[in-house]
Amino acid sequence: MFANDDEPDRTIDAAGEWFRTGHHSDRRVGPVIDPRLEHVFAALDVVIDDGDGLFTVVNGGLGAIIDTRGFPQNLTFWITGHIHWRKEDLGLRHRLSAAITPLSAGTKRVNRAKNTTILEEPLTPSDRWHHPNGVLPTVFGLAMAPVFLSTGEHLLNFSIDGHHAAEMPFDVEAVDAPDTSQAVPAPL
Secondary structure, three states: OOOOOOOOOHHHHHHHHHHHHHHOOOOOOOOEOOOOEEEEEEEOEEEEEOOOOEEEEEOOOOOEEEEOOOOOEEOOEEEEEEEOOOHHHOOOOEEEEEEEEEOOOOOOOEEOOEEEEEEOOOOOEOOOOOOOOOEOOEEEEEEEOOEEOOOEEEEEEEEEOOEEEEEEEEEEEEOOOOOOOOOOOOOO
């Protein structure tokens, strides 16, 4: 439609420009503080496809942890997100960290409340239009395996290279399991 002899890919460029102006911005989602972080959230499981930066999550946006077995409560979950690096981040090894702290009075400490990983893959420069900082973004998953000792309000802090990047409040609640002793099977 916009292509011509001098610019055979002009239609693609025009569509890209329309997308950038209408849909792409520096807005961040959720509990994000660091402008490099597009989004971050907790999930029960995450699988990252290293080839194209796609990821699959199970129970993404985990916000309240429900316990029916008493304490201590072991839980495994993931912190996942998308980082848009800057040119000054190239050539550096980057450290992603998360820590859980109790917020409410009377809430006991959390055992195994921290985890850190070093990104081993070097950052890759990019000249693609959808990488406005000139660096290929990173999709990450950071496993957490805390042991909660009581109910209460908690805060999960996430950092990039020691700099506070996001914080996510969540509750650990104790709920009685439903009584199934009188359950009647559903008719077939």
